[in-house]
């Protein structure tokens with residue numbers, strides 16, 4: 001039996017700009033996980049993701065491909081991860097086998113709504129990691145990032161893959177997104193072994209530490225948002241409002257690099273200042289692109305936190321999901337949670353996830 005887990009994530013800064021090749025973001029993993037368990041089976045296997053399908057989905061092999069008796073559309077990230085790990089296993093001369101694969105997730109609420117903690121990325125990373133283990137492939141954190149990135153990209157083409165980096169390395173990461181056209185072309189023409197051995201153009205992942213006197217508090221709006229729809233709308237703006245968009249990218253890079261410096265020099269004030277500034281940059285982007293990033297409830301979430309002395313912003317694409325607060329120890333977190341609850345925001349009991357590997 002092999003078992004493994006991968007954490008969810010939140011964006012501290014750099015969202016939207018990081019979709020452009022080589023632009024930076026800072027993300028943190030959180031202590032909520034997707035767990036995968038794989039048991040060897042004799043003849044035919046099953047896949048079950050407890051949050052998605054109550055029934056087991058049965059599969060068999062035709063050559064090296066998995067074929068299904070039932071609909072597998074919900075399981076697209078799991079299947080993509082299996083496909084690329086097994087392609088790599090074959091390249092390494094590993095004999096493929098049958099297994100029962102079970103996924104459980106802490107990244108959805110009890111009634112099945114997503115929190116916006118990067119469940120698709122964490123599912124992908126957890127399957128790559130655990131199946132890699134099952135086949136004794138000895139994958140490093142960077143290998144896990146790369147195979148997960150290829151798998152995720154094959155399902156959802158417009159993301160920065162920052163959520164994959166946070167989930168594969170854990171802790172807090174500075175992330176510069178790779179050239180995804182290059183990855184697409186590489187996957188078409190080269191083996192996974194070759195792709196893993198290369199330094200990917202523009203990709204950079206570095207581990208960061210939060211100063212001891214800062215803490216993170218997270219609130220959930222209760223309404224899920226579709227990241228890829230929001231990202232597509234911004235892509236339209238890129239063509240329509242060229243100058244404003246370029247100014248946003250420039251300001252984002254400057255601000256996120258200052259934030260990264262804040263982490264490297266343990267400078268809490270610089271971290272809080274640049275974190276807050278990113279809220280303003282997102283507000284500008286939202287205005288000229290006419291995309292509703294900070295919903296009314298997210299504005300309340302941030303304003304309450306700022307009134308009490310915290311620095312607050314939306315996380316990721318916005319439009320719902322979560323908002324985050326960075327504060328020093330004199331913020332009254334109980335009062336913050338109480339005021340959030342009064343306006344319909346659910347405080348999540350989250351902490352920064354442990355570092356899995358240093359990048």
Ligand SMILES: Nc1ncnc2c1ncn2[C@@H]1O[C@H](COP(=O)(O)OP(=O)(O)OP(=O)(O)O)[C@@H](O)[C@H]1O
Pocket residue numbers: 049050051052074075076077078103104105114115116117118119120121123225226227316321
């Ligand atoms: N437990 C799970 N098992 C299998 N697939 C899952 C599971 N949880 C999520 N997924 C896949 O991920 C998709 C949700 O991904 P999506 O990118 O919309 O949200 P997210 O990654 O949770 O949040 P966000 O991108 O806002 O941080 C689901 O439709 C499903 O395909």
Ligand SMILES: C[C@@](O)(CCOP(=O)(O)O)CC(=O)O
Pocket residue numbers: 011014015016017018019116117118158159160161162163227231315316317318
């Ligand atoms: C808007 C974006 O920069 C962040 C999306 O974050 P989330 O998945 O909404 O938490 C998109 C991306 O990086 O893929």
